[in-house]
Amino acid sequence: MVRNNRKSAKVLASVLAASLAFGSIGYAAPIPAEYGKSSYSQDQKIVARVNAERAIEHIRYLSEEIGTRPGGLENEKKSAEYIADTLKSYGYDVEFQYFPVADQxxxxxxxxxxxxxxxxxxxxxxxxxxxxxxxxxxxxxxxxxxxxxxxxxxxxxxxxxxxxxxxxxxxxxxxxxxxxxxxxxxxxxxxxxxxxxxxxxxxxxxxxxxxxxxxxxxxxxxxxxxxxxxxxxHYSDLKSVNVIATKEAKTKTEDTKEVILGAHHDSVVGAPGANDNASGVGLMLELARVYQGYNTDKTLKFIAFGSEERGLLGARYYVDQLTQEQKDQIEAVFVPDMVATNYDKATNLYAMTPDGSQNIVTDSTGKAGARLGNSDILPGKFGSSDHVPFHNAGIPAALFIWMGIDSWDPLVYHIEKVYHTPQDTIEENISADRMQSALDIIGSGLFDVVRKETPGNN
The missing domain is CATH 3.50.30.30 (Glucose Oxidase; domain 1)
Structure with missing residues (x-):
């Protein structure tokens, strides 16, 4: 996750703390649910198949085999190649989108x-x-x-x-x-x-x-x-890269909507970025594996954004290249960023929008959490990840992040101590349980938005 405009941690803390909205999400499960279960067949199509350990293996490769992935440098390109090869192995059409970035x-x-x-x-x-x-x-x-x-x-x-x-x-x-x-x-x-x-x-x-x-x-x-x-x-003449995989709607017309699941794959200098944000990429790749077997009513794109840590550059570039007609076709953007920390004070998965408003992304995941009997997910307001360029373009988008907020003091929030440091590793900063919870909630909410209606699937 990028720091706001690359400002100091102190400034970021005050901005985030002042802007966070928290509390109960308020969705009631239509059918009583045991924790982690749902009587809705569409949820079980996701929950029964997604596996946190598979997602963590992607984290392992990105953070340990490749290591640090600063935007525009060679390791970020290795990350892009790994993500593209994985998505191709699932049967997706994949393209690279390159864009210039400043010297390092x-x-x-x-x-x-x-x-x-x-x-x-x-x-x-x-x-x-x-x-x-x-x-x-x-x-x-x-x-x-x-x-x-x-x-x-x-x-x-x-x-x-x-x-x-x-x-x-x-x-x-x-x-x-x-x-x-x-x-x-x-x-x-x-x-x-x-x-x-x-x-x-x-x-x-x-x-x-x-x-x-x-x-x-x-x-x-x-x-x-x-x-x-x-x-x-001194590294100059740099290019960063977005990786874009597309799954077309089963029946596509000129009115067919598009839904995006996107996560940045770069890290800051000196940090292997296991949670920030190999975790988001691992979640995206695991859901891509599962979704490839299902028909959808909407075109689904999986995007690994480059250079988020340098100012949301990959997401900004992606949005800037869209025509207004293409922007209008995008119905929802799901952005997982730091979704598997083991930090004990990061007690909830938040669905954050830049202005705290609710939209199709927050609604679908909130309802999925309720159906699953999973009380982890809460709404909030947060403005420093790849959901921001989409929101600014009028496209419904939300960030998913594990965080903790002290209810008695809204000026205190908790993100893991070791993010953006060499300690952001699987051993020190990744929870399989947190990853599984994020997979279940985000995967079920996303599927509810894109799934193809068939008799009996409710």
Whole structure:
């Protein structure tokens, strides 16, 4: 999930907290339902077939075999190829939609044992494939004595001017390189990697590390002197990619509507993105597998959007290429983003719209949850994922995300601490139960919108 306009975690926290709407969804199941069950045959066509472990295997490949997937870089293209190959294996027609994205500055930190960490690099620092090798030291209280020819680790100042001064002081003291450690956010979220914004040109590498990178590095230093090799690269002329699979309606006319299930497949720099958002892709691919066996009254598209983390770029590009007639044909857009966290405080699956309004997407999934006896899903207001460009174009859309909100204090919300960090892994941040719940609810709600009416299927 992208941070609003790439602003700080603190600003995002205040925006989201102020905008969240919460409470009971208010749908009554037409027939009493045991949790996870429904007497409606159309629900059982989904619930009986979807499997969280299959979805998690897709998460495993994306987050472990491929790893970090920054928009426009090679690993995002590998992700796109994996998604396309999977959808083709299910029998879908698949196309790639490429679009330009801005340059990336990536830093690589190598340890003598071969361990590699990915960080953001400052454009105004040294950008070179030639490694800077040196011992790393942690500087506290901006005390830059005895840092000459060493790589300096700093807890970054909370202001832009503050950390620019830290870098200048380190350079003046003769440091061979600087690693600025992100801070913990105001809601307890661990800071992510970043490309430091500097006004001066320096001849040493300056990297922006995630909070946990810094903590891990301190632990290594406590075990003895730690030597690092820093290299960096400027990636230009980049293209990101959307992957689009189409299942045509069984009987198509000029009035046939279209429904989209879309999830972004990129991650931020330095994060394997298991929950954000390999989980959404895993859900999408598992539902694509199941839906391929059913006739639908509407055209169904499965879309993996590129570069969501860089400003919803893939979804924006997709919507911008549509004619007004094509926009009018889209009846509903389902966007799963972070749908499998194991974070204990993220207690509910939310169906979020940018303005908190209800639409066909929120209605269908809310009713599906009620039929299934599943009280997880709640409505809400959230404006920083791929549902936004569709909503802005007048197309009904909603985001699905696991989150927690303290009912006694609307200014407190809970998204997992480790999103956008190296700890967003299957081991640390994925729940099979949460994934199964999301598959059941979203899958049943989506099927209710697209299914082909036949005698007895109610």
């Amino acid at each position: 500055y990536i830093g690589s930190v190598a340890f003598p044992d071969g361990t590699l960490w990915e960080m953001g690099a400052a454009p105004n620092g040294s950008i070179s494939d030639t490694a800077v090798k040196a011992e790393v030291v942690y500087v506290e209280n901006n005390d830059f004595t005895n840092v000459e020819d060493k790589i300096v680790l700093l807890a970054r100042a909370s202001t832009l001017a503050g950390y620019r001064q830290q870098v200048a002081d380190a350079v003046n003291a003769g440091a061979a390189g600087v690693i600025l450690q992100s801070l913990v956010g105001s809601r307890g979220n661990y800071g992510q990697t970043f490309s430091p914004s500097l006004t001066e040109q320096y001849n040493i590498p300056v990297f922006g590390a995630s909070y946990i990178h810094g903590e891990w590095l301190k632990e290594k230093m406590e075990d003895g002197a730690a030597e690092l090799s820093l290299t960096s690269k």
